[in-house]
Amino acid sequence: MTRLMVLGLLTHKPMSGYEIQQVLQMTQSDKWAGILPGSIYHALKKMEGEGLVRLESVEHTGNRAKAIYRITDRGREEFRKLLTEALKQSSVAFPTALYTAVSFLEALPAEETIAALEEQKRRIEADYEAMKAGEKEKEKYGPVPPHVRLVFRNMYEQFELQMKLLNELQAVLAENPPNPQTWGFES
Amino acid sequence: MTRLMVLGLLTHKPMSGYEIQQVLQMTQSDKWAGILPGSIYHALKKMEGEGLVRLESVEHTGNRAKAIYRITDRGREEFRKLLTEALKQSSVAFPTALYTAVSFLEALPAEETIAALEEQKRRIEADYEAMKAGEKEKEKYGPVPPHVRLVFRNMYEQFELQMKLLNELQAVLAENPPNPQTWGFES
DNA sequence: TATTGTATACTCAAATTTGACTATAAGGTC
DNA sequence: GACCTTATAGTCAAATTTGAGTATACAATA
Numbered sequence: 223m224t225r226l227m228v229l230g231l232l233t234h235k236p237m238s239g240y241e242i243q244q245v246l247q248m249t250q251s252d253k254w255a256g257i258l259p260g261s262i263y264h265a266l267k268k269m270e271g272e273g274l275v276r277l278e279s280v281e282h283t284g285n286r287a288k289a290i291y292r293i294t295d296r297g298r299e300e301f302r303k304l305l306t307e308a309l310k311q312s313s314v315a316f317p318t319a320l321y322t323a324v325s326f327l328e329a330l331p332a333e334e335t336i337a338a339l340e341e342q343k344r345r346i347e348a349d350y351e352a353m354k355a356g357e358k359e360k361e362k363y364g365p366v367p368p369h370v371r372l373v374f375r376n377m378y379e380q381f382e383l384q385m386k387l388l389n390e391l392q393a394v395l396a397e398n399p400p401n402p403q404t405w406g407f408e409s
Numbered sequence: 410m411t412r413l414m415v416l417g418l419l420t421h422k423p424m425s426g427y428e429i430q431q432v433l434q435m436t437q438s439d440k441w442a443g444i445l446p447g448s449i450y451h452a453l454k455k456m457e458g459e460g461l462v463r464l465e466s467v468e469h470t471g472n473r474a475k476a477i478y479r480i481t482d483r484g485r486e487e488f489r490k491l492l493t494e495a496l497k498q499s500s501v502a503f504p505t506a507l508y509t510a511v512s513f514l515e516a517l518p519a520e521e522t523i524a525a526l527e528e529q530k531r532r533i534e535a536d537y538e539a540m541k542a543g544e545k546e547k548e549k550y551g552p553v554p555p556h557v558r559l560v561f562r563n564m565y566e567q568f569e570l571q572m573k574l575l576n577e578l579q580a581v582l583a584e585n586p587p588n589p590q591t592w593g594f595e596s
Numbered sequence: 597t598a599t600t601g602t603a604t605a606c607t608c609a610a611a612t613t614t615g616a617c618t619a620t621a622a623g624g625t626c
Numbered sequence: 627g628a629c630c631t632t633a634t635a636g637t638c639a640a641a642t643t644t645g646a647g648t649a650t651a652c653a654a655t656a
Contacts, residue, residue: 311507316563320500321438324557380501600655
């Protein structure tokens with residue numbers, strides 16, 4: 223998704239890698255997109271080589287330089303392609319870390335598992351609050367379009383679904399602890 | 410998650426990379442884990458270097474060799490650490506491809522978007538059916554523990570949540586198409 | 597004015613993932 | 627028994643991601 227994101231932002235106006243990071247933060251997109259700075263700079267350089275983006279200018283502030291990239295026509299074409307693909311793809315995402323862990327629950331004492339899940343619940347709750355605050359913040363800077371509003375609502379529902387799963391898992395573990403087969407290291 | 414998955418499977422018994430792939434398929438885990446063969450072989454070699462697994466034997470069938478790995482005590486320790494981390498982590502996963510695409514919906518004519526989303530709905534429906542069939546298949550080979558059953562239910566709810574979002578997006582787009590600003594390539 | 601902290605703007609090695617490719621064995625069919 | 631397909635068991639280069647590190651500018655505080 224890095225390319226789609228970067229190209230998409232560059233359709234609005236030419237930007238530097240750093241500015242792209244800023245925009246992702248402002249719009250809360252960094253919360254769900256998980257695109258780190260390194261990936262942005264890499265994508266810019268790579269796409270420059272492919273002619274999807276070109277170095278428009280280098281602004282100097284004292285001794286520090288800032289590279290500004292502009293999307294090309296080939297870049298716009300690629301952007302459209304990626305956008306259409308992203309819409310067609312089944313993008314359902316599962317909480318794989320949790321699913322994987324659940325596959326091996328018999329390896330840990332039930333109380334430990336329950337406590338660890340409690341910790342996850344705390345973290346989710348914190349993220350949830352941060353996100354709500356972020357949305358409020360964002361609303362100050364102009365009206366949010368209805369389709370974006372739907373995405374925000376979906377995020378909250380994802381949080382709730384995860385919390386539900388965590389609660390159910392804790393309940394099942396408390397009532398019906400899985401076979402405590404191999405808890406030592408006796409191999 | 411690759412390490413957690415591989416180490417976890419090796420706690421049951423020594424296996425080859427190929428056998429690990431097989432198990433992931435049998436258990437439907439490949440559907441949500443997204444671990445490709447290359448990653449498994451890489452993880453095995455890497456973890457061998459770190460002393461978390463060791464090459465137990467090489468079975469020969471005619472002229473073809475199969476490398477069997479066994480988890481070590483250090484590996485079991487690492488496994489526990491990864492397992493606990495995975496349980497504590499907030500593992501909520503968002504459909505990032507769709508979210509990213511939605512950020513740029515004004516770049517495409519609404520009908521095109523709606524059609525593309527229709528395609529995604531078809532694919533999700535197909536995955537959903539495949540998954541249900543897979544679960545039935547799995548039930549034949551012994552009873553599914555209750556916590557694993559919860560995970561399956563969560564998967565279905567994830568599918569449903571995604572379908573709901575897609576339907577809502579289509580509805581909003583049909584009623585209230587976003588600003589069709591820059592549909593040509595006039596830059 | 598010296599220093600401490602924070603924002604700006606990246607770089608780069610190492611780790612990991614991707615996906616195309618290789619090569620042998622086993623099983624069926626004409 | 628020659629041929630074709632599928633299953634077994636990987637390899638490997640290229641792409642991408644990660645995350646720690648670098649270096650300058652600006653602002654505030656002591």
